[in-house]
Amino acid sequence: MAGGAAPGGSVQSKTYREARGWLLLPAWVTLGILTLAPLTIMLVYSFLTKEFRGGVIWEFSLDAYDQFFFDRGLFGDEPPRIEWTYIGIFWRSIWQAGAATILSLLIGFPTACFIATRPEKERTLWVFLVTIPYWVNLLIRTVSMKFLLRDEGPLSDGLIAIGAISEPLGIVNTNLAVQLGLFYSYLPFMVLPIYAAVERYNFALSEAAADLYAPRWTVLRRILLPVVKPGIVAGCILVFVPSLGSFLAPDLLGGAKNFMIGSLIEEQFKGNAGNWPFGAAASMILLTLVLILLIASARQSQKRDG
């Protein structure tokens, strides 16, 4: 994603050219079964009639999308108005994921630069250290985060002990806790692609710029950043997209008081509502949003390369 792989090298040997189709077969089968088929089911279900208490009736219906965009009152018989509930839930999720992405970028970029400027032998060790938290399950990491942040937790107690605050922190069950949780969960996804980009950067360029009297800030802005931008974009996408659909952090750290996209969709399948077409429709809308984002970023990088 960060442009790390060699650009599609041409196949020279005849043997390999013939085998190429077969070699791709497992990938196509996997994609077909694990991605395309479920997506198709979801798309079809979003246009079906809901069955009471879960399930679908095989009759075409736009009710799911109607419910998403139009508000007909508590009893469903008022004239339709724009429904802000679900748009609000999507907006909240985008905002939370965006905040987590920016936080990750602020911490991840310097970290990646630090690792990339270490002697070559040390770098492997640093990258290894970044990935260590990933040996632990996401649920356990999120619960641990809660234990750190809670009012009687070490962070709050520590800050009170050194006199930085007088009241307990009161972070748990707020949006800030959710953002911190998402940031912590996905930080390595930011660090690793940026590191891959910075590692390939030739620091002689920075030295050359400095020799020509460019101040440090200008070197960073005009030389380093444009070169490593693909890595930054990749990192941002890798943090933003999973954050957008997450429901562990909002449930455990945010107190589940407000739906996020992920928990709204979960409720349609696992909760009391049992409204599968609506869950599918919300998923399709989320998917469309992410797709637009990815296409926009792909276009931009095309423009740059072209």
Add this chain to the structure above:
Amino acid sequence: MKTLLKTTVAAAAMALIAGAASAEGKLVIYHWFEYIPQELLDKFSTETGVEVVMDTYDSNESLLASLKAGALGTYDVAVPGDYMVQIMANEGLLDTIAEGELANKGNIAPEWADPSFDPGRASSIPYQWGSTSFAVSRDVYSGDIATTDILFNPPAELSGKINMLDAQGEVLAMAALHMGIPQCSSDRDQLRALNDMLQEAKTHWASFNSDTAKEVLVSGDAAVGQIWDGFAAKGRAEGANIEYAFPTQGYVVWMDNVVLLKDAPNRENAIKFMDFLLEPENIAAVSNFARYNAGLTAVGEFLDPSLAEQPESNPPANAGPGVFIEVCDQATQEVYDQIWTNLKK
């Protein structure tokens, strides 16, 4: 719809799993989390030679969703709550137990032998029963807690320190008791008032969580928690200074039941397991572990003596009525679903 689903790849995969599970001498249980002691399952295996496999779920609704999504035919027995037995029967997810199939059926206590949610116990046997109310930290609040105001209109000391179960049925049933309206009301003024009351109450709540309902009370993260009676008793045993409330407005009563699922791959073993749980000594082991009540006669001598005395099992004289969660019709249920969405939006 079911036949169409079965043609999909996902259902085919499910069928494969089911095929593998139906090898000789197995029993596949679908059960609530943290409920049945492993020793009891081991005892059943030793007695019968049947290998037991168990999956868990965390709410009646997720049990229903997963069975409807194609897990039927994978499991032999499940443990739905009262209202969910009725819903599952209506959905055609249950098998009928013929008269005489269960040797120990006579052990069922008379008051649980013919419940409204499963007349004549056609597909189920009693498992455990108890109540859902709330527990209050006595370190934080010393006033009267026998009122649903604690949850919905709390005193200042408790505001912002309340954890609710993340379960629509239990929250809305409690809210109906608080307002003194029916659980499946179709009166628009009542429903609007319910909606408004919950919006106001939410400003006092810290979180919605079922999985950690006990932990937040033990850790002190919450001072009030909507909770099941057995979980409150366990929390107390783990050192939390909490008291379980029986509000004068009433509280929710529930009964979990072992049901025989339709298309059970190991039906014979399922019947054996149900007979096993109808022996007082065995069901008492569940009660002693989970701190709930059993629905059998002659179970008393096997119960931990402290169980009968625990405050969570003994409503005081001024306690309101214990009511089951009701099953609403589709039109009514849709309004309640909307109220729940409004609450969590």
